[in-house]
Protein backbone atom coordinates (compact mmCIF):
# COMPACT_ATOMS: atom_id res chain seq x y z
CA UNK A 514 0.00 0.00 0.00
CA UNK A 515 1.24 3.49 -0.73
CA UNK A 516 -0.06 7.04 -0.64
CA UNK A 517 0.46 9.27 -3.67
CA UNK A 518 1.06 12.94 -2.81
CA UNK A 519 1.51 15.51 -5.55
CA UNK A 520 2.36 19.21 -5.61
CA UNK A 521 2.89 21.68 -8.43
CA UNK A 522 5.81 23.60 -9.87
CA UNK A 523 5.94 27.42 -9.93
CA UNK A 524 3.76 29.27 -12.43
CA UNK A 525 2.71 32.76 -13.41
CA UNK A 526 2.21 34.84 -10.26
CA UNK A 527 3.56 32.08 -8.00
CA UNK A 528 7.38 32.35 -7.97
CA UNK A 529 7.68 29.84 -5.14
CA UNK A 530 5.03 27.13 -4.86
CA UNK A 531 4.61 25.85 -1.28
CA UNK A 532 2.92 22.68 -2.59
CA UNK A 533 6.16 21.63 -4.31
CA UNK A 534 8.18 22.30 -1.15
CA UNK A 535 5.63 20.43 0.98
CA UNK A 536 6.01 17.34 -1.18
CA UNK A 537 9.79 17.57 -0.82
CA UNK A 538 9.55 17.97 2.96
CA UNK A 539 7.25 15.00 3.58
CA UNK A 540 8.93 11.93 5.03
CA UNK A 541 9.38 8.87 2.80
CA UNK A 542 7.11 6.93 5.15
CA UNK A 543 4.44 7.95 7.63
CA UNK A 544 3.88 5.33 10.33
CA UNK A 545 5.19 2.65 8.02
CA UNK A 546 3.12 3.69 5.00
CA UNK A 547 5.13 4.59 1.90
CA UNK A 548 4.64 8.11 0.53
CA UNK A 549 5.05 8.33 -3.26
CA UNK A 550 5.83 11.94 -4.16
CA UNK A 551 5.60 13.75 -7.47
CA UNK A 552 5.67 17.36 -8.64
CA UNK A 553 3.25 18.03 -11.49
CA UNK A 554 3.76 20.50 -14.30
CA UNK A 555 1.44 23.47 -14.66
CA UNK A 556 0.66 22.56 -18.26
CA UNK A 557 -2.90 21.77 -19.17
CA UNK A 558 -1.91 19.55 -22.10
CA UNK A 559 0.58 17.29 -20.34
CA UNK A 560 -0.54 17.06 -16.72
CA UNK A 561 -3.08 14.28 -17.29
CA UNK A 562 -0.45 12.18 -19.11
CA UNK A 563 1.93 12.78 -16.21
CA UNK A 564 -0.65 11.27 -13.87
CA UNK A 565 -1.22 8.10 -15.91
CA UNK A 566 1.85 6.11 -14.73
CA UNK A 567 1.31 7.35 -11.16
CA UNK A 568 -2.25 6.02 -11.18
CA UNK A 569 -1.04 2.75 -12.76
CA UNK A 570 1.01 2.18 -9.60
CA UNK A 571 -2.36 1.76 -7.84
CA UNK A 572 -2.10 4.08 -4.86
CA UNK A 573 -4.49 3.33 -1.98
CA UNK A 574 -4.85 7.07 -1.34
CA UNK A 575 -4.03 10.07 -3.54
CA UNK A 576 -3.72 13.53 -1.99
CA UNK A 577 -3.18 16.27 -4.56
CA UNK A 578 -1.85 19.62 -3.32
CA UNK A 579 -1.68 23.04 -4.96
CA UNK A 580 -1.45 26.67 -3.93
CA UNK A 581 -4.32 29.16 -3.94
CA UNK A 582 -2.41 32.44 -3.63
CA UNK A 583 -5.35 34.57 -2.44
CA UNK A 584 -6.61 32.27 0.30
CA UNK A 585 -5.85 32.65 4.00
CA UNK A 586 -6.40 29.10 5.20
CA UNK A 587 -5.97 25.53 4.11
CA UNK A 588 -8.88 24.68 1.83
CA UNK A 589 -10.20 21.14 1.76
CA UNK A 590 -11.85 21.00 -1.65
CA UNK A 591 -15.31 19.45 -1.53
CA UNK A 592 -15.89 18.91 -5.24
CA UNK A 593 -14.36 19.20 -8.68
CA UNK A 594 -16.15 20.83 -11.60
CA UNK A 595 -16.16 19.50 -15.15
CA UNK A 596 -15.00 22.83 -16.56
CA UNK A 597 -11.69 24.47 -17.38
CA UNK A 598 -11.19 28.19 -18.07
CA UNK A 599 -8.23 30.44 -17.36
CA UNK A 600 -6.88 33.79 -18.64
CA UNK A 601 -3.38 33.67 -17.23
CA UNK A 602 -1.29 31.38 -19.44
CA UNK A 603 -0.05 28.06 -18.05
CA UNK A 604 3.66 27.24 -18.22
CA UNK A 605 3.35 26.16 -21.87
CA UNK A 606 1.63 29.43 -22.81
CA UNK A 607 -1.88 27.97 -23.21
CA UNK A 608 -5.04 29.85 -22.26
CA UNK A 609 -8.50 28.40 -22.13
CA UNK A 610 -11.68 30.38 -22.74
CA UNK A 611 -13.90 27.67 -21.26
CA UNK A 612 -14.78 24.03 -22.06
CA UNK A 613 -15.76 20.84 -20.24
CA UNK A 614 -12.80 18.75 -19.07
CA UNK A 615 -14.56 15.61 -20.30
CA UNK A 616 -17.70 15.26 -22.40
CA UNK A 617 -20.30 12.78 -21.09
CA UNK A 618 -18.91 13.05 -17.57
CA UNK A 619 -20.72 14.49 -14.52
CA UNK A 620 -20.74 18.26 -13.99
CA UNK A 621 -19.44 17.89 -10.45
CA UNK A 622 -17.66 15.05 -8.64
CA UNK A 623 -17.46 14.95 -4.84
CA UNK A 624 -14.16 14.44 -3.04
CA UNK A 625 -13.35 10.99 -1.67
CA UNK A 626 -11.20 12.39 1.13
CA UNK A 627 -12.85 12.50 4.59
CA UNK A 628 -12.79 16.29 4.65
CA UNK A 629 -15.04 16.69 7.72
CA UNK A 630 -12.70 14.49 9.79
CA UNK A 631 -9.66 16.30 8.40
CA UNK A 632 -11.18 19.70 9.19
CA UNK A 633 -11.82 18.63 12.79
CA UNK A 634 -8.28 17.37 13.23
CA UNK A 635 -6.70 20.52 11.84
CA UNK A 636 -9.00 22.86 13.78
CA UNK A 637 -8.16 20.99 16.99
CA UNK A 638 -4.50 21.73 16.27
CA UNK A 639 -5.17 25.43 15.68
CA UNK A 640 -4.42 25.25 11.96
CA UNK A 641 -6.50 27.69 9.85
CA UNK A 642 -8.71 25.46 7.67
CA UNK A 643 -12.01 25.49 5.82
CA UNK A 644 -14.03 23.39 3.43
CA UNK A 645 -14.16 24.94 -0.03
CA UNK A 646 -16.83 24.35 -2.65
CA UNK A 647 -14.78 25.86 -5.46
CA UNK A 648 -11.42 24.40 -6.53
CA UNK A 649 -11.12 27.05 -9.27
CA UNK A 650 -11.19 26.34 -12.99
CA UNK A 651 -7.47 25.96 -13.57
CA UNK A 652 -5.11 23.00 -13.31
CA UNK A 653 -5.81 22.12 -9.68
CA UNK A 654 -9.49 21.56 -10.41
CA UNK A 655 -8.48 19.64 -13.55
CA UNK A 656 -6.27 17.30 -11.53
CA UNK A 657 -8.93 16.86 -8.86
CA UNK A 658 -11.57 16.04 -11.48
CA UNK A 659 -9.20 13.72 -13.31
CA UNK A 660 -8.21 11.80 -10.18
CA UNK A 661 -11.82 11.32 -9.07
CA UNK A 662 -12.84 10.18 -12.54
CA UNK A 663 -9.88 7.94 -13.34
CA UNK A 664 -8.97 6.29 -10.05
CA UNK A 665 -11.17 3.39 -8.90
CA UNK A 666 -13.85 4.50 -6.44
CA UNK A 667 -12.12 2.43 -3.73
CA UNK A 668 -9.23 4.92 -3.87
CA UNK A 669 -9.65 7.83 -1.49
CA UNK A 670 -8.60 10.88 -3.46
CA UNK A 671 -9.13 14.62 -3.48
CA UNK A 672 -7.49 18.00 -3.44
CA UNK A 673 -6.16 20.35 -0.79
CA UNK A 674 -5.29 23.97 -1.61
CA UNK A 675 -2.74 25.69 0.61
CA UNK A 676 -2.35 29.47 0.98
CA UNK A 677 1.00 31.25 0.61
CA UNK A 678 3.55 30.22 3.24
CA UNK A 679 6.28 32.53 4.61
CA UNK A 680 8.38 32.31 1.44
CA UNK A 681 5.59 32.98 -1.07
CA UNK A 682 3.99 35.65 1.15
CA UNK A 683 7.27 37.50 1.23
CA UNK A 684 7.70 37.23 -2.54
CA UNK A 685 4.16 38.60 -3.00
CA UNK A 686 4.57 41.30 -0.33
CA UNK A 687 1.65 39.92 1.71
CA UNK A 688 0.91 38.88 5.25
CA UNK A 689 1.45 35.17 5.93
CA UNK A 690 -1.55 33.49 7.58
CA UNK A 691 -0.37 29.87 7.67
CA UNK A 692 3.24 28.84 8.26
CA UNK A 693 4.99 26.16 6.25
CA UNK A 694 5.34 24.09 9.43
CA UNK A 695 1.55 24.21 9.95
CA UNK A 696 0.98 23.18 6.33
CA UNK A 697 3.29 20.21 6.69
CA UNK A 698 1.53 19.17 9.89
CA UNK A 699 -1.80 19.56 8.08
CA UNK A 700 -0.79 17.31 5.20
CA UNK A 701 0.50 14.60 7.55
CA UNK A 702 -2.72 14.82 9.59
CA UNK A 703 -4.84 14.68 6.43
CA UNK A 704 -3.08 11.49 5.37
CA UNK A 705 -3.53 10.11 8.88
CA UNK A 706 -7.26 10.89 8.92
CA UNK A 707 -7.70 9.41 5.45
CA UNK A 708 -6.01 6.13 6.23
CA UNK A 709 -8.21 5.79 9.35
CA UNK A 710 -5.40 6.22 11.74
CA UNK A 711 -2.99 3.82 10.00
CA UNK A 712 -0.68 6.67 9.07
CA UNK A 713 -1.20 8.87 12.10
CA UNK A 714 1.98 10.32 13.49
CA UNK A 715 2.15 11.97 16.87
Ligand code: PCA
Nearest residue numbers: 521579580651652653654
Ligand atom coordinates in the same frame (compact mmCIF):
# COMPACT_ATOMS: atom_id res chain seq x y z
N1 PCA B 1 -2.29 26.10 -8.13
C1 PCA B 1 -2.99 26.26 -9.38
C2 PCA B 1 -2.31 25.34 -10.37
C3 PCA B 1 -1.03 24.92 -9.72
C4 PCA B 1 -1.16 25.35 -8.32
O1 PCA B 1 -0.33 25.11 -7.41
C5 PCA B 1 -4.49 26.07 -9.27
O2 PCA B 1 -5.06 26.39 -8.20
O3 PCA B 1 -5.13 25.61 -10.22
